[in-house]
Amino acid sequence: MSIRFNCPNCDELIAFADRYSGKRARCASCGQRFIIPSADNETPKKVEPPAEKAEPEPGFYRAVFIDSWKLFVRPQNATGLVFAAAAVCFKFFTGHTDYSFTMGMFRVQAPVGLVVTLSAWGCLFWYYMEIIRSIAIDTDELPEVYMGGLFGFIWNVIKSLSIFALGLVIVLVPAAIFISISRSTGIVAHVLSMVGLFAFPMAILTVSACGDISLVFRPDYIYKPVAKAFWPYLVAAGLFVLAWELQLRTIEYGRLIGSGTLVIGLHLLANLAVQALAIITMRSIGLFYRHYSCHFPW
Numbered sequence: 001m002s003i004r005f006n007c008p009n010c011d012e013l014i015a016f017a018d019r020y021s022g023k024r025a026r027c028a029s030c031g032q033r034f035i036i037p038s039a040d041n042e043t044p045k046k047v048e049p050p051a052e053k054a055e056p057e058p059g060f061y062r063a064v065f066i067d068s069w070k071l072f073v074r075p076q077n078a079t080g081l082v083f084a085a086a087a088v089c090f091k092f093f094t095g096h097t098d099y100s101f102t103m104g105m106f107r108v109q110a111p112v113g114l115v116v117t118l119s120a121w122g123c124l125f126w127y128y129m130e131i132i133r134s135i136a137i138d139t140d141e142l143p144e145v146y147m148g149g150l151f152g153f154i155w156n157v158i159k160s161l162s163i164f165a166l167g168l169v170i171v172l173v174p175a176a177i178f179i180s181i182s183r184s185t186g187i188v189a190h191v192l193s194m195v196g197l198f199a200f201p202m203a204i205l206t207v208s209a210c211g212d213i214s215l216v217f218r219p220d221y222i223y224k225p226v227a228k229a230f231w232p233y234l235v236a237a238g239l240f241v242l243a244w245e246l247q248l249r250t251i252e253y254g255r256l257i258g259s260g261t262l263v264i265g266l267h268l269l270a271n272l273a274v275q276a277l278a279i280i281t282m283r284s285i286g287l288f289y290r291h292y293s294c295h296f297p298w
Contacts, residue, residue, distance in 0.1 A: 002038050007032055016146060023144055026133070031211045033137065047137070060232050060291040064239075068280045081279075084127060088275050089118035092268055096254020122157030123147070124275070125164045128282045132208040135286025139297070142279070163213060166184060167203040170216055171196035174211065183213035201240045201285045202233070204225055209289050213266075221297055227294040229288070237290045239281040246274045 002015045009032035014246050016025065021038040024047055034044035078187050089237050126147065132145040147153045175192035182188075202225070203216045203239040226233045269273050289296065 003042075004041055005037055005044055008034055008046050020144055020146070024134070025138065025144065025146070042215060043223060057291040060287060061235070062237045063287050063291070064235060064280075067140070068283050071279065071283065072276065074141065077142040079145050080127065080131075082146045084124060084279065085272060085274050087120040087123045087127075088271050089268070090253045092119045092271050095120075095173060095252050096257075101262065118161060119157055122161045123233045124278075125160035126156045127164070128158065129204065129208040131279060131282040132205055132289075135159075135283050136205070136289040138210045138290060163207055164204070166213070167200055167207070167216060168196075173253050195242050195262065196239045197244060199223075199226075201216040201237050201281075201288075205285050205289055209286070223293060224297055225295040231291040232288055232292060235279070236284040239277070239284050243247060243278045243281050246277065250274055 010030040033047035
């Protein structure tokens with residue numbers, strides 16, 4: 001059964017499964033947060049954003065390094081963890097499949113694996129931003145998984161892939177310019193890439209928490225909070241770079257065909273472990289905003 005009601009801000013029709021009654025949610029159209037009601041056509045209660053803080057909230061490091069691990073043992077987080085694990089498994093086992101074939105003089109493209117991989121990453125990117133957004137507004141649980149119907153799913157996948165791609169393009173512009181001019185991919189290019197990746201969590205936080213992608217083009221919005229809370233941000237950015245580097249080193253099933261079950265299982269566990277680290281990383285990015293929101297210009 002589902003509960004149907006209108007957004008308390010923009011009046012958009014929204015539907016959630018009745019098991020989500022009483023949970024926090026967000027309108028996909030206007031971004032308004034509310035408590036999901038218990039009956040159809042009931043007006044949901046708005047969730048107001050937290051009041052501005054004059055000083056940083058203490059406890060950031062404990063929240064990141066100690067409390068984050070509790071995410072994986074709380075029953076209420078099971079849905080989100082299963083969602084992330086399913087996306088990882090889909091891209092792990094089917095990312096290599098390609099059913100393209102030749103018909104006469106034509107090559108019919110059917111890159112099923114590529115579509116599955118992009119869809120899986122789109123789901124993960126969407127959930128990453130939901131984690132950042134929910135943690136930033138002062139909740140300690142993983143967000144519920146609700147991507148809408150088929151069209152909502154497709155839209156969220158495409159939007160999330162686009163946001164992450166645009167964010168990467170923006171922060172990696174200096175490295176790309178250097179490589180194109182110098183024709184070199186040496187240590188300088190690597191350093192510039194690392195500097196770009198260092199700024200990427202702040203770009204994604206800005207989009208996730210503020211909801212305005214145009215703000216990633218505002219260097220003052222990106223670097224002002226970093227300058228005022230450098231060491232906490234370094235923790236979040238360091239976790240992101242670590243997860244990024246580990247993800248690049250993971251191996252999926254397509255390269256393991258012919259290997260033993262144990263080897264395949266260990267590589268699957270490695271992929272799942274990297275995603276667990278990614279979830280902790282996204283939580284740390286949200287915590288950075290929650291604890292140091294007094295430094296943010298928006």
